[in-house]
Amino acid sequence: MVRGFLPALFWLARSRAARWGIGFIFTYMSFVIPVERLRETATLLAFYHPRPGYPLHILIVPKRALGSLAELRPQDSDFTADLFQTVQSLVAEFNLEEAGYRLISNGGRYQDVPHLHFHLISDRP
Amino acid sequence: MVRGFLPALFWLARSRAARWGIGFIFTYMSFVIPVERLRETATLLAFYHPRPGYPLHILIVPKRALGSLAELRPQDSDFTADLFQTVQSLVAEFNLEEAGYRLISNGGRYQDVPHLHFHLISDRP
Numbered sequence: 001m002v003r004g005f006l007p008a009l010f011w012l013a014r015s016r017a018a019r020w021g022i023g024f025i026f027t028y029m030s031f032v033i034p035v036e037r038l039r040e041t042a043t044l045l046a047f048y049h050p051r052p053g054y055p056l057h058i059l060i061v062p063k064r065a066l067g068s069l070a071e072l073r074p075q076d077s078d079f080t081a082d083l084f085q086t087v088q089s090l091v092a093e094f095n096l097e098e099a100g101y102r103l104i105s106n107g108g109r110y111q112d113v114p115h116l117h118f119h120l121i122s123d124r125p
Numbered sequence: 126m127v128r129g130f131l132p133a134l135f136w137l138a139r140s141r142a143a144r145w146g147i148g149f150i151f152t153y154m155s156f157v158i159p160v161e162r163l164r165e166t167a168t169l170l171a172f173y174h175p176r177p178g179y180p181l182h183i184l185i186v187p188k189r190a191l192g193s194l195a196e197l198r199p200q201d202s203d204f205t206a207d208l209f210q211t212v213q214s215l216v217a218e219f220n221l222e223e224a225g226y227r228l229i230s231n232g233g234r235y236q237d238v239p240h241l242h243f244h245l246i247s248d249r250p
Binding site for chain 1: 194195197199202205206209210212213216221222223224225226227228229230231232233234235236
């Protein structure tokens, strides 16, 4: 089910019209997202990318409806604090200081899914 | 001078021993850094990368001594708030929603300069 549901959600999310749908799901129904949670806080979920582009490819996604970096507001500081703490915790767990890692967020034309997300990647599994 | 001083600073910074030097300069002497500031706030500087790897390549650097993402602390929320506001402001100025953009921070083995920095890049100038 993991392999079917989440790619379907991502596929759906590529349509701009579906933007409010995915925002709604992450905001109000994140409990139905059938992924193995690497981290979950009050403000975000972190999980393996369903279609990884790197040997280690983790997505970090806010639970609230934020379309992109451009929509982050001062009152989202609880999410950004959780974001960096989650990165630090994953870096420690996966020994990424040693392996090397990159935190990426795409915006505008480079953003494929219209819900804010960060990629934490490494070329070593 | 821009072309000489900043690459020299970056070259120096590659040495781990120089880490406290670059931290000191960004923290206490950022006024001496001879770059065209795209943005400057109480907590950060944003300027063109002296050796760009993309048609648009901006560096966003905290003024305080932070070695990497791993060293960000809860009390750095003023910097992270400035960071995202600066990104939004640059995205607007350079019309990056249209062009596409990517915010990147490298860590561990992928980080070349031992002072926290974010790259804001686009493949269109």
